[in-house]
Amino acid sequence: MTITIIGTGLIGGSLALGLRGFQTKIIGVDKNAEHAKLALELGLVDAVLELKEAVKISDLIIIAIPVDSAREILPKILDEINDETVVTDMGSTKAGICKAVENHKRRRNFVAAHPIAGTEYSGPKAAIHGLFNEKTAIIADKELSSDFALQTVEKMFKLLNMRIIYMESEKHDLHIAYVSHLSHISSFTLGLTVLEIEKDEAQIFNMAGSGFASTVRLAKSSPEMWAPIFVQNAEYLSKALDIYIENLKKFKNVIDNKLSEEAKILMKKANEIKRIIN
Amino acid sequence: MTITIIGTGLIGGSLALGLRGFQTKIIGVDKNAEHAKLALELGLVDAVLELKEAVKISDLIIIAIPVDSAREILPKILDEINDETVVTDMGSTKAGICKAVENHKRRRNFVAAHPIAGTEYSGPKAAIHGLFNEKTAIIADKELSSDFALQTVEKMFKLLNMRIIYMESEKHDLHIAYVSHLSHISSFTLGLTVLEIEKDEAQIFNMAGSGFASTVRLAKSSPEMWAPIFVQNAEYLSKALDIYIENLKKFKNVIDNKLSEEAKILMKKANEIKRIIN
Numbered sequence: 332m333t334i335t336i337i338g339t340g341l342i343g344g345s346l347a348l349g350l351r352g353f354q355t356k357i358i359g360v361d362k363n364a365e366h367a368k369l370a371l372e373l374g375l376v377d378a379v380l381e382l383k384e385a386v387k388i389s390d391l392i393i394i395a396i397p398v399d400s401a402r403e404i405l406p407k408i409l410d411e412i413n414d415e416t417v418v419t420d421m422g423s424t425k426a427g428i429c430k431a432v433e434n435h436k437r438r439r440n441f442v443a444a445h446p447i448a449g450t451e452y453s454g455p456k457a458a459i460h461g462l463f464n465e466k467t468a469i470i471a472d473k474e475l476s477s478d479f480a481l482q483t484v485e486k487m488f489k490l491l492n493m494r495i496i497y498m499e500s501e502k503h504d505l506h507i508a509y510v511s512h513l514s515h516i517s518s519f520t521l522g523l524t525v526l527e528i529e530k531d532e533a534q535i536f537n538m539a540g541s542g543f544a545s546t547v548r549l550a551k552s553s554p555e556m557w558a559p560i561f562v563q564n565a566e567y568l569s570k571a572l573d574i575y576i577e578n579l580k581k582f583k584n585v586i587d588n589k590l591s592e593e594a595k596i597l598m599k600k601a602n603e604i605k606r607i608i609n
Numbered sequence: 610m611t612i613t614i615i616g617t618g619l620i621g622g623s624l625a626l627g628l629r630g631f632q633t634k635i636i637g638v639d640k641n642a643e644h645a646k647l648a649l650e651l652g653l654v655d656a657v658l659e660l661k662e663a664v665k666i667s668d669l670i671i672i673a674i675p676v677d678s679a680r681e682i683l684p685k686i687l688d689e690i691n692d693e694t695v696v697t698d699m700g701s702t703k704a705g706i707c708k709a710v711e712n713h714k715r716r717r718n719f720v721a722a723h724p725i726a727g728t729e730y731s732g733p734k735a736a737i738h739g740l741f742n743e744k745t746a747i748i749a750d751k752e753l754s755s756d757f758a759l760q761t762v763e764k765m766f767k768l769l770n771m772r773i774i775y776m777e778s779e780k781h782d783l784h785i786a787y788v789s790h791l792s793h794i795s796s797f798t799l800g801l802t803v804l805e806i807e808k809d810e811a812q813i814f815n816m817a818g819s820g821f822a823s824t825v826r827l828a829k830s831s832p833e834m835w836a837p838i839f840v841q842n843a844e845y846l847s848k849a850l851d852i853y854i855e856n857l858k859k860f861k862n863v864i865d866n867k868l869s870e871e872a873k874i875l876m877k878k879a880n881e882i883k884r885i886i887n
Contacts, residue, residue: 447818506812514824522879524853534784540725545823546792554876558869572861575802583850591836598832601800
């Protein structure tokens, strides 16, 4: 089995660590020569090749690069692969990439996927063992993939000990806007705001508790990865942001008017998240 | 040494665990009889007494209840104590409580304090060993406390292995609005928004990754504790919320117009928080 991973960063590198096995060769492809070299040095991949060469000899090709580049490169990869090669992507938006290949003659070799796993770090050094363990993997529009391609990608996620769920690509983008992309914006904006408003940075260091650290954690995430996600999912995310801003204004109004009981009502509603997230 | 802890919840209970020692008796006072009983059963406190009785026999009285109740109760406690009794509070706002006793004849027996430590849980069962370990404790307006009172409270924080910093009460409230209270509002509002917008709660469970869990964690916090904090710190918090909302609108505008490079600029600025928070 020869697996090519395009993008040797946090996700690609962690996949490499999770998928190594007897009779598995892992090839890294990265347009960032520094990352490719590092991935080899760190032992994440067995070899580094140019995309064209790698595509020809691979049984499975995993695209783990920012979603704009992924959408661009996927049709070109499908142009080049053999009949049996399976291609999958790990992007956080699914409708755009599915649309980009909807009429491609090798559409059925492609499985659109999104493993819900990550950290706020990036690059080959951020790769960790067990990143995907017990997390959820979403496979989108599975009926558009061949049985063989689907089974290959399902096997991959099972090897990583992931739970698989299936979803339409549009539905995926809608739900993930609410549950993931919105929280990234809220955290990025918290970081931005605190740095802007708190001129005395020593006080951020002094007074930040674990609560602030937890809320602002995602503000450390990679702009290169997240900008294309936000742009591709602009429609759903924008709607979510409208409601988020409305709710913030409600909260601010309650605080400005010192309406303690009304503040409690809002917080008690928010507390309901406990039922769902441990 | 007899220590009375008023409020046997997360903070009071964890203090009790951290301050036990030879020749130390810890008395719990709680208007919630259920909590008082639980604190005794869990071995957090050695005895439960009514406030009036406890005050008379205590060397150190620690107020660990919501900030509105703390502000109410403090003058009454100072009315009743002996000359040598030291009183401190653990509240997340400091200007209001200092104002409430500024002219009290026993003002110097009081030390206004804020240990920056907590979790999203509450009640005696939420009490944990080591909650305060290596965290920061703020002592406000120290020049208004007697040397003896100050030394007693400093010793308490050192026993808990905390780092002590000193600050004016108004400055404390300003900085903490930016660094702690704002992040609580952003998280409460995230919980509220996702529950409102995502009608299909199963998808929150399915698709929530560690990023969402981290950002929404504070939305599980106690409304009883947080409503009075927000109201007492309304002025600074409102200013912070204005800027937060403005920055969200900037982000939304960039996304609506699919300005990928501008989005990256905002995120790179937010990334600067890495320099300060590990």
